[in-house]
Amino acid sequence: MDITNFVKSEDEQLAKLQQIVKQAIAEEKLIVENLLHQPKETLSRGQTISDKVASFGGSWKFIISFSVILSAWILFNTLAPNREVFDPYPFILMNLVLSAIAALQAPIIMMSQNRKEEKDRKRSENDYLINLKAELEVRSLHQKIDLLLEEPIKVLFDSQATQLELLKNIEAKLNAR
Template sequence: MENNTFISDISHKAFPLSERISATTIRHSILRAIQEQYPDFGEESYLSVSEINAFREKYIADYLAKELGELSDLEQRVLASFRNNSTLTDKIADSGDESVTLTFGQKIADKVAAFGGSWTFILSFCFFLFLWIAINVVWFHNQGFDPYPYILLNLILSCVAALQAPIIMMSQNRQEEKDRARSKSDYMINLKSELEIRMLHEKIDHLIMHQQEELLEIQKVQIDMMQDILQRVNQKELLEH
């Protein structure tokens, strides 16, 4: 009965034969990391897919630590998503703006900022100024409740500006927090994309090397068959002569 398992040269445990990976198919950077921990691991050695994935994860962590210094919480979350085979976009969406409940003050600040930066506010404010001046000059002949130079109007405008400015600043500060959170999310997604591309290169290299090994085995079998056929032909010719 054919044995469908193999013994790993790293953990010395049995794994399915379909998970066997030859040392000759491993990228040099990963192979060096393995040989640093297991010096006896040579070109004739084998390991499993789960074991090489652990070394790949360690290689990525060391690479990030070397390039970026000490790993931050963002890099740790990216590595955790690799370990769990999960996506970052779902986690980011769960912690996004939609799940945050705005307070009454934040809602008012957003509405004031949106209205204060629109043409509706500009046109309505110009109409209010024109109406105020027209009532005092035309209707009351500059003898009304706020004659020229419109001291009461200046007081009202100063109060509006004094209240509107901090309210708009509150909305802008919250928008800056959302922008920072969005930039962190973009950084995490870009970082994972870069690492996934590196892992994809590793897998493609392994697939190419594995296919080359299979082609070489097929060629060897074909050569053996051709040699066997030639021997039979030669023997037949000798018998005929």
């Protein structure tokens, strides 16, 4: 095997490596575009309000302030003179207000939770795309390694075949003498 064939073989190997890299870049382009340019979330006014209600309704600030208001309500209606009491014991108006708050707050919080589930689903899709990108990278690396292992062995085998043929020619010439 002469040097031109060896150089030609090396050039072919580099061309194959370049082709693998180009293919990997093309496969990853869509995934990278989806990850970098995610659609912007547009919230309606109701969704914004439900998020704010859910974040306040599930906080210690709400629990403490609501406990203070209820305690003040009960204390005022039990300790105030009868003519100033607006909700005497058994606090029927307070029960009505609490029921109304619970009836309104529960669906609003559910709307917010549904939106958060949608965000989690989108996050899971992004995780899947990232895993897919990693899998494509691994596949590309396997192809490159296979090529790097396969081509030198082929070149070595061809050079050994050429050397064997040269040895046979030399042996034939020696035997002919």
